[in-house]
Amino acid sequence: MKELMSGNMAIARGAYEAGVTVGVGYPGTPSTEVLENFARYPGVYAQWSPNEKVALEVGIGASLGGARVLVTMKHVGVNVAADPLFTLSYTGVNGGLVLLSADDPGMHSSQNEQDNRYYALMSKIPCLEPSDSQEAKDMVARALEISEQFDTPVMLRTTTRVSHSQSMVQTAQRSVPEIKEYQKNPSKFVMTPANARGRRVQVEERMEKLRRYSETCSLNTIHWGEKEVGIITSGISYQYVREAAPRASVLKLGLTNPLPENLIKNFAAQVSRLVVVEELEPFLETQIKALGIKVMGKDILPGIGELNPQIIARALKKAGIPVSERYRDAGPLPVDDAAPETPPRPPVLCAGCPHRATFHVLRKLKLTVTGDIGCYTLGSMPPLSAMDTCVCMGAGVGMAHGMALANPSMQNKAVAVIGDSTFLHSGVTGLMDVVYNGGSATVIIMDNRTTAMTGHQEHPATGRTLMGQPAPEVDLEALARSLGVKRVQVVDPLDIARFEQVVKEETAAHEPSVIIARHPCALLNKERQQPVTVDAELCIGCKLCLKLGCPAISGSGGVVEISAIQCSGCGLCASVCKQGAIKKGGQKDA
């Protein structure tokens, strides 16, 4: 049967069909839906781990235990999982192991863009790049076969446009191979220096075998067109190239590490001009140039952000290469002077989001806030503008400590904010550091009881698993105390008077403290409260409530308006209003 599937759904399907029985990951756009979809198939086990390193380690164990395994994460997740990855390359696998790295060129939802094909190169593992959903599905099975045949983990590298675009997929029956027997083998699995030296050599031998395999494997294909121009490409860029230059000959690389050197040389020899079209880094280009082949690439194409058929057509045309009629005149449309100004529409914290209350108080107290990644990163934007930094998951805690080290006067001014999922991902060690090294940072865990940013995934403190089973909840208070934090307070940030009091107390204290700002995500809260109402007689148009940046509140004229459809009834604006002009709706409706 043929079905319309996103790349992510197709990867889940591919894993199911190929008999993967263990799926592990940590959420992160654009990878998240893979595991969510996989978990819905019968006869599989899927779990979220607290972070990507743990996820890969669980995956390694499952592979040694003999199962076929899929481990999923976004590109920056591989940074976190890099430590086990590089040595997993030495140990190899038992059951096939595929690591999905979902890259995000253009940074649709990421703090950076990185080309994770370099991880494959550096850790010396094969890398497969699908260009649509069908390939995404098929390549999971291929990756597992390669993994088992060559005794190596395999990276399946997608990008946002492959992960999130939908195209037709032919599905098939599932077939599950026998669980492989685990055999104790210290020289393979115990990477002491002596054993690792042995494996190190085998890694090179494996790469050599893979290089030969890549020359003839069906993952790399040539689409012969006119011979004046040859294009070498991979992933989504292949689809763009077919549109932009439909008559060119195309060498499509599905296996991009290691590269098929002879195939490339032969292709190059048969075309007059050669172009490499790839998103982000000149990964293929650099290696092809190292073969002594003359090729165009990043000299005509951007290395920043996403490509598309127009960008490619424009670049090819400039280089004198024929492009599709459709894109021949492609260029930015002329700017029309009469066009009304188009204000941006940035994402915002939802109406009723408890993070808004937290940031309102932090802004009021003029604190320096080292922040982190999650929905709450939106608190850095106007009008709240209450977060000073965002580097990577978990970074804010260590940074608050570091700021105070540099400048003791910041001690009572810098606080860290971190989400509950992020705290468990990589904030715990930061907090341990503060305590151990005698810091006095205040860490606010913005505990909305979910991983909201990526679409409400469960985590170890929510009491549920990915497969919907009840689970023990991490007790965040007890966890903080066990690290040696003596001052731990739990408070509802929407009780802003009390929350402000607590923040003042804890930032004044000369020892580490943790404030757990606990209120469930507004989108999880099924029983909505009645919307608030504005008493037009009392509203003086001071616009204090507008500084909350709530999408339900507007006020171009004198009196503010609150949209009854948007308002969740959280009452934050009512607490902020000094005139008592905003009234809470009263009883909950059913």
Place this chain on the structure above:
Amino acid sequence: MLKPFDVMLVGVGGQGTILATKILARAARKKGYDIKVSEIKGMAQRGGSVVTQLRLAQEVHSPLVAEGGADVVLAFEKLEALRWLSYLKPEGTIIINNQAINPVPVLTGAAAYPEGVLEYIGGRVHNTKVVKALDIALNCGNPRTANVVLLGVLAKHMPIEREIWEQALEEVVPDRFLEVNKSAFAAGYGI
């Protein structure tokens, strides 16, 4: 040979573009089209602008609609119509829901919601259709079906027969909402 057809659905998170996309994709497949859909989710749920690109043809390669390449832009919101106007083919059709949703910079007074959006677009695009989808949906009994009203308007401009649309609607919309969505679709189609 099926006529290639590119559509963009633009709006604001929460306006129901996802359901509209599903129905459209289903109808296109029933018609025999190859189809690719590109939907960037990311922070969509948080009130950002949402763009869905659908490409229909005998065989589709790129999932992206080119600037100046959309046969129809279906805008669920006026400002978004303006934002994505450059994606419309010169001879294409733009369908605009006559609804304004203020982005936060406007709510807080940091920016102004543009005046005269409909006039500007109407003055440049011959095939501009303005639809009061919310009012029509309310008349049909549920304001949440404004998305399906708009889909009905779009359907009229696409090379896919009405029966196919209706089958797609039945297959995608859950039973208990089917009646109201059918009347919303019919109301849009009849415009």
